[in-house]
Amino acid sequence: MSSQAKNISNRILLYGDAILEATDQEMSVDPNVFVIGLDVADHKAILGSTRGLVEKFGPERVITTPLSEDAITGVAIGAAMAGMRPIHIHIRMDFLLLCMNQLINMAAKAHYMYDGQLSVPLVVRVIVGRSWGQGAQHSQSLHSMFMHVPGVKVVAPSNAFDAKGCMISAVRDNNPVVFIEQRHLYYTDALVPKHPYTVEFGKTRTVGKGEDITIVAISAMVIEAMKARELVEEVSISAEVLDPISLVPLDIDTIVASVSRTKRLLVVDNAWTICGAGAEILASVVESLGIKNSIQVSRMGFKHTTCPATPALEKYFYPTPVSIAARAYEMVWPNKPAWAPDAVKAEMAHQLKFRGPF
Amino acid sequence: MQDESLEGIYRSLRLIRRTEEEISKIYPTDKIKSPVHLSIGQEFIAVGITSVLNDDDIVSGTYRGHAAYMAAGGSLNKMMAELFGKADGCAGGKGGSMHLVDMENHVLGCSAVVGTTIPVAVGYALATKNKGSDQIVVCFFGDGATEEGVFFESLNFASLLKLPVLFVCENNGLAIHAPIESRWVTKALCERVETFDIYTSQVADGNIFTLRDSANKMVENIRVGKGPGFIECMAYRWREHVGPNEDFDQGYRDRAELRKWVENDQMEKVGEMLDEQMRLSIDASIEDDIVAAIEYAEASNWPDPNMLDKNVFAG
Numbered sequence: 083m084s085s086q087a088k089n090i091s092n093r094i095l096l097y098g099d100a101i102l103e104a105t106d107q108e109m110s111v112d113p114n115v116f117v118i119g120l121d122v123a124d125h126k127a128i129l130g131s132t133r134g135l136v137e138k139f140g141p142e143r144v145i146t147t148p149l150s151e152d153a154i155t156g157v158a159i160g161a162a163m164a165g166m167r168p169i170h171i172h173i174r175m176d177f178l179l180l181c182m183n184q185l186i187n188m189a190a191k192a193h194y195m196y197d198g199q200l201s202v203p204l205v206v207r208v209i210v211g212r213s214w215g216q217g218a219q220h221s222q223s224l225h226s227m228f229m230h231v232p233g234v235k236v237v238a239p240s241n242a243f244d245a246k247g248c249m250i251s252a253v254r255d256n257n258p259v260v261f262i263e264q265r266h267l268y269y270t271d272a273l274v275p276k277h278p279y280t281v282e283f284g285k286t287r288t289v290g291k292g293e294d295i296t297i298v299a300i301s302a303m304v305i306e307a308m309k310a311r312e313l314v315e316e317v318s319i320s321a322e323v324l325d326p327i328s329l330v331p332l333d334i335d336t337i338v339a340s341v342s343r344t345k346r347l348l349v350v351d352n353a354w355t356i357c358g359a360g361a362e363i364l365a366s367v368v369e370s371l372g373i374k375n376s377i378q379v380s381r382m383g384f385k386h387t388t389c390p391a392t393p394a395l396e397k398y399f400y401p402t403p404v405s406i407a408a409r410a411y412e413m414v415w416p417n418k419p420a421w422a423p424d425a426v427k428a429e430m431a432h433q434l435k436f437r438g439p440f
Numbered sequence: 441m442q443d444e445s446l447e448g449i450y451r452s453l454r455l456i457r458r459t460e461e462e463i464s465k466i467y468p469t470d471k472i473k474s475p476v477h478l479s480i481g482q483e484f485i486a487v488g489i490t491s492v493l494n495d496d497d498i499v500s501g502t503y504r505g506h507a508a509y510m511a512a513g514g515s516l517n518k519m520m521a522e523l524f525g526k527a528d529g530c531a532g533g534k535g536g537s538m539h540l541v542d543m544e545n546h547v548l549g550c551s552a553v554v555g556t557t558i559p560v561a562v563g564y565a566l567a568t569k570n571k572g573s574d575q576i577v578v579c580f581f582g583d584g585a586t587e588e589g590v591f592f593e594s595l596n597f598a599s600l601l602k603l604p605v606l607f608v609c610e611n612n613g614l615a616i617h618a619p620i621e622s623r624w625v626t627k628a629l630c631e632r633v634e635t636f637d638i639y640t641s642q643v644a645d646g647n648i649f650t651l652r653d654s655a656n657k658m659v660e661n662i663r664v665g666k667g668p669g670f671i672e673c674m675a676y677r678w679r680e681h682v683g684p685n686e687d688f689d690q691g692y693r694d695r696a697e698l699r700k701w702v703e704n705d706q707m708e709k710v711g712e713m714l715d716e717q718m719r720l721s722i723d724a725s726i727e728d729d730i731v732a733a734i735e736y737a738e739a740s741n742w743p744d745p746n747m748l749d750k751n752v753f754a755g
Contacts, residue, residue: 116570142570148600153559153593160563163548166570183590187553188560193754196541196549197532201754232752256754 095274097267098131100242101207104249105132105169107278109139112167115253116143118158119171119207120151128171129209129268151180155206159189159258162204167253175208175262176219182227189258190233205252207261210301210352212400216265217391223301223353228260229330229362236329237283238262238352240304242272244327247281254280264302264352270435284331288340292322295346295410298337298363299323303350309403309431310410313423319414329359334366341367341377346413350401351383358383378413382406403431444491446713447722449648452491453707455726456483456507459516462730463506463523464684471738473525474536479507481678484706485610486511488651489578489671492659498546498568498577500561503538504610505550508580514542520733526740533743534751548577554615555581555588558607562598565605565668576604576662584615586629595636595668602667606658607633609670612677617692633670640670648706676701 095103109115116139122128123136123146136144147154151172158168172178178185189202211220228234235257239245245263252259289304290311299307304325311321322340326332341347347367349360360381371377382401390396404423411421423431460478467476479486486507490499493512501508509519515530522529523537530542531549541549548564551557561579568575585591586609598605609629613620620627630640639661641654651673658669678698680687688695711719 145601148593148596150590150593150597152590153562153597156556156559156590156594157563157566157597160548160560160565161567161570162563163560164564164567164571166567183553183556184559188551188556192549194751195531195535195539196543197530197534198751198754199531199541199543200549203754235753 093274093276094271095242095246096269096271097242097245097263098129100246100272100274101131101249101263102133102135103274104246104253104278106135106138108250108253109135109143111278112253114165115167115169116145117169117171118145118147118154120147120149121173122146122171128173132171151177152184155181155184156188158204159184159192159202162202163192163200167203167205169205169207169253171207173209174220175210175224176222178206178208178224181206185228185234185258186231190231193257194233201256202258203256204258205249205261206258207263210262210264212265213393213396215391216389218388221389223262223264225260225262225329226353226358226362229359233258234330235259235283236262237327238264238301238329239281239327240267240299240301240325241270242274244281246274247279248283248327250278251280251283255283262301266302270305281327283328284333285327286333286336287325287327288322288336289325290321290323292320292344294320294344294414295348296322296324296337296340296344297406297410298347298349299325300329300350300359301352303352303401306401306403307350307406310406313403313407313427313431314410316423316427317411317421319410321410332363332366334363334370337363338367338370342371342375345375346378348380348382348406348410348413350406351381353383354386355381355383356386378416380409380413382409404428446710447718449487449491450707450710450714450719451722451726452487452511453483453710454723455516455729456487456510457707458726459510459730459733460506462734464679466734467684472523472537474523474538475682476523476537476684477504477682478679478684479504481701481705482610482612482675483507483511484646484648485608485651485673485675486580488648489580489606489608489655492652492655493576493578496546496575498548498561498564498575500548500557500564500577500579501540501550502554502557502581502585503550503552504582505540505580506537509540509542509547509550512547513545514540514547515545516729516733517736518542520737521740524737524740525742526737527743527747528736528740532747555585555590557581558585558591559594559597562594562603562605565598565603566601569601569604574663576606576659578606578608580608580610582615583609583611583613583620583629584623585609587615587623595633595638595670598668599636599638602665604662605668606655606662607668607670609672610675611672612675614677614681614693616681629672630670638668638670639666640672643671643673646674646701646704646706648710678702
């Protein structure tokens with residue numbers, strides 16, 4: 083949390099409103115900041131996160147586009163090269179696959195391959211869907227693809243406080259930043275200071291302290307992990323939950339320090355595990371601690387299938403507080419019979435509300 | 441941008457031709473550490489277009505970008521050093537021939553992925569328009585790039601917002617080795633572009649002055665806010681797709697095609713319009729410049745190993 087953020091007012095904001103406020107504030111102070119994308123100026127206003135911006139700043143700074151994601155990504159990159167600070171918005175991250183050529187071949191590389199003569203201060207906002215039959219092409223969180231490529235920053239704020247601070251940091255950053263917003267987080271709120279503040283990238287936050295196991299949770303999985311943390315208290319397991327907030331840059335040191343105490347690391351990602359952020363985090367921690375520190379590691383994430391639309395199958399697709407709690411127990415007590423939380427408490431875990439900043 | 445006098449046009453044509461001829465001579469020595477896509481024979485397009493621009497207009501080129509870079513006034517020394525992979529190259533040796541850049545002289549970075557620079561040029565034009573500048577952006581690309589979906593997406597968006605961009609298609613009839621007949625249902629490229637409510641012009645006579653007239657009218661329209669323009673300029677690639685050599689022995693095209701373009705070589709034609717003493721003096725000064733650029737590249741250091749990590753991210 084930045085120093086400016088310490089002066090927290092009592093005001094509570096929803097996740098989307100926090101992003102809106104950050105956007106509004108940055109557009110107000112910097113005429114180079116503009117919003118571009120499909121539907122950014124319509125009545126639905128990207129789940130309300132662009133509400134009122136076109137009325138306030140005009141259509142030249144809140145640009146509705148044709149369905150031309152490839153070109154519009156290039157347009158945003160070109161405008162960024164010319165000194166502007168575009169925020170390019172996609173209602174689903176799946177559509178980012180249409181932008182990969184520009185993002186990977188141009189945005190990520192421009193500063194390096196032109197040896198600093200050009201830079202690309204671009205924010206790419208993406209929403210990751212879940213449930214209501216979002217299915218195969220509205221549910222993907224492809225952050226690991228971007229983590230793989232040098233030159234792109236990747237952030238996935240898990241609460242409204244971080245969403246505002248990260249958005250302001252992203253807009254002010256001189257690099258392309260992929261800004262990941264899990265859809266369910268739009269229902270969450272947090273204490274959000276009214277004044278502009280930044281959340282620095284590359285600082286893993288300790289969301290809940292613990293001694294027995296370190297759970298690194300990404301994006302909305304922070305909420306699931308916090309629920310799991312409550313559940314495992316029943317069996318006297320004290321879980322430490324960490325939120326990396328930014329995946330690039332990734333603050334691995336805080337994670338290593340935690341794991342060197344707890345000796346157990348579980349990474350819960352809001353994505354597939356194979357070649358994923360979890361694999362990267364586990365590998366980095368193991369490399370850092372070496373074999374002399376016998377630590378246990380495990381990963382959870384999406385089932386390695388395409389996301390099904392029907393809730394009857396989808397409920398087995400995602401990690402849940404119950405499955406995270408059970409995995410944590412198994413890691414702490416590998417020789418005991420498997421445990422799952424009491425059904426009533428597990429049900430209640432779904433109603434637990436965590437209000438950031440964690 | 442470039443001197444639009446006859447001498448200036450000749451100088452630019454000659455400089456590009458002779459520089460690339462020297463590059464093709466040096467290439468087999470392995471001193472050049474980058475694949476080269478030569479513009480020999482097509483220089484008149486870059487020179488013709490840039491000769492009607494203002495000094496602060498922006499030029500966007502491709503991996504076949506030596507001509508656009510030099511015509512726009514990009515530093516010859518830095519280009520040569522870049523090809524040699526040296527620290528004093530325009531991109532510190534990190535870009536190579538396909539990624540020339542010189543923002544001091546308004547040359548936007550070139551790209552090796554066909555079509556990628558088109559929307560980027562449009563975006564740059566969006567920014568110049570929003571800033572109230574009267575700069576325009578010229579976006580060079582080949583006929584192959586017009587087959588990419590992003591080309592049409594970019595035309596539509598640029599026209600929708602009436603952006604100050606001049607699209608210039610250097611149509612040399614080949615995408616690598618595939619002839620246009622195997623790629624296009626019809627050759628009516630300008631017609632296709634016109635449907636986006638964009639002014640178009642085809643220059644088929646290979647004449648730099650026809651091209652200049654056409655470009656002048658386009659640029660005038662663009663500067664007064666009428667939106668983008670599009671020029672399709674027919675040309676011929678005299679050398680192989682990539683590399684220093686000719687490739688007429690490869691069987692995919694006939695040397696007879698080359699002959700008519702050589703007979704109409706714009707460098708020679710413009711040179712003939714000059715007083716001979718004047719021309720010889722320009723020629724001599726160009727040879728000096730090229731020798732100096734090669735010496736500059738040779739003398740330049742290799743980039744320090746710690747440069748590998750530099751500029752992954754902007755500060």
